[in-house]
Amino acid sequence: MDPEFARLFALDGKAALVTGASSGLGVAMARGLARAGANVVVTARRRERIEETAAMVRSFGVRSTAIPADITVDAELEALYREAVAEYGRLDIVVNNAGYTDRSGLRHDQASAKRIRSVIELDLLATALSCRLAAQHMLADGGGGVVINVSSVLGRVGSEFRAASYHAAKGGVDALTRVLALEYAREGIRVNAIAPSYFEGTEMMDQVFEQTPGTRAQATSRTPMGRLGRPEDVEGAVVFLASDAARFVTGHILYVDGGWGAGGGYHQLPPPWESEPGKQAW
Numbered sequence: 001m002d003p004e005f006a007r008l009f010a011l012d013g014k015a016a017l018v019t020g021a022s023s024g025l026g027v028a029m030a031r032g033l034a035r036a037g038a039n040v041v042v043t044a045r046r047r048e049r050i051e052e053t054a055a056m057v058r059s060f061g062v063r064s065t066a067i068p069a070d071i072t073v074d075a076e077l078e079a080l081y082r083e084a085v086a087e088y089g090r091l092d093i094v095v096n097n098a099g100y101t102d103r104s105g106l107r108h109d110q111a112s113a114k115r116i117r118s119v120i121e122l123d124l125l126a127t128a129l130s131c132r133l134a135a136q137h138m139l140a141d142g143g144g145g146v147v148i149n150v151s152s153v154l155g156r157v158g159s160e161f162r163a164a165s166y167h168a169a170k171g172g173v174d175a176l177t178r179v180l181a182l183e184y185a186r187e188g189i190r191v192n193a194i195a196p197s198y199f200e201g202t203e204m205m206d207q208v209f210e211q212t213p214g215t216r217a218q219a220t221s222r223t224p225m226g227r228l229g230r231p232e233d234v235e236g237a238v239v240f241l242a243s244d245a246a247r248f249v250t251g252h253i254l255y256v257d258g259g260w261g262a263g264g265g266y267h268q269l270p271p272p273w274e275s276e277p278g279k280q281a282w
């Protein structure tokens with residue numbers, strides 16, 4: 001590979017912040033950024049878990065700081081940014097990954113207002129407020145930056161999974177991403193999102209798969225590539241969006257989904273024409 005071209009993907013010396021870095025996709029994204037050369041501030045509520053992520057990040061020869069915070073508490077989110085900027089001088093890359101879904105299995109009319117509020121507060125509101133702080137710091141510094149929000153394929157389509165507040169929050173994240181991309185396009189801040197399909201190896205989905213075992217087979221059957229995502233599948237996507245290789249990419253929702261979004265989750269195996277050899281589907 002032309003080394004100059006490879007440099008397009010390098011993040012050497014950049015300062016990144018990853019939320020939700022105590023588990024699942026956040027750990028993988030912190031790893032991807034570190035492998036590309038970025039120093040990474042990792043945050044979540046569980047201190048020991050982010051200390052582990054920070055140690056893993058440092059094993060790639062870059063710096064890492066673990067700063068615990070509940071990002072739904074404004075004062076903690078603001079303190080997180082203050083500490084991160086004090087430590088690294090600036091933030092070049094912010095990944096808003098922390099999120100969770102409503103696993104009650106209840107229809108919207110039966111869901112508690114408290115649960116609906118908590119999903120919207122973490123997945124949408126904390127993401128919006130974090131984007132705001134990221135932009136304030138990047139604008140004050142004048143050097144531009146990159147914001148990457150973590151949405152979901154469920155931000156684009158409905159599903160039967162009885163998680164209306166999650167769909168609404170992630171749809172909001174998509175809209176927020178597009179609008180902020182426009183607002184900051186002239187100031188060198190790119191705003192994009194990654195929208196995963198169903199991934200295993202994360203706390204959120206492993207609990208869903210454990211509580212409702214049929215979900216795993218159903219989610220797999222609807223993924224054209226025939227398998228669930230794995231945390232390492234998002235590493236390349238986050239590095240691409242964070243790097244100069246994506247310098248003209250903003251307001252984009254990057255689906256990392258094994259083709260799930262191409263069919264809106266309609267794909268199911270086996271299709272009727274495969275299960276009945278020689279017979280046309282219609």
Ligand SMILES: NC(=O)c1ccc[n+]([C@@H]2O[C@H](COP(=O)([O-])OP(=O)(O)OC[C@H]3O[C@@H](n4cnc5c(N)ncnc54)[C@H](OP(=O)(O)O)[C@@H]3O)[C@@H](O)[C@H]2O)c1
Pocket residue numbers: 019020021022023024025026043044045046049069070071072097098099100101122150151152153195196197198199200202203204205
């Ligand atoms: N896994 C999938 O199939 C999938 C599919 C589509 C989209 N996503 C999205 O990907 C992102 C990561 O999900 P995941 O599957 O990796 O889930 P996960 O393993 O459950 O990780 C969620 C992360 O969010 C953090 N978090 C939760 N509440 C928080 C709060 N109030 N303040 C700060 N951090 C908080 C958790 O850390 P603490 O508990 O330590 O605070 C944890 O690090 C989410 O936005 C999710 O919606 C996942």
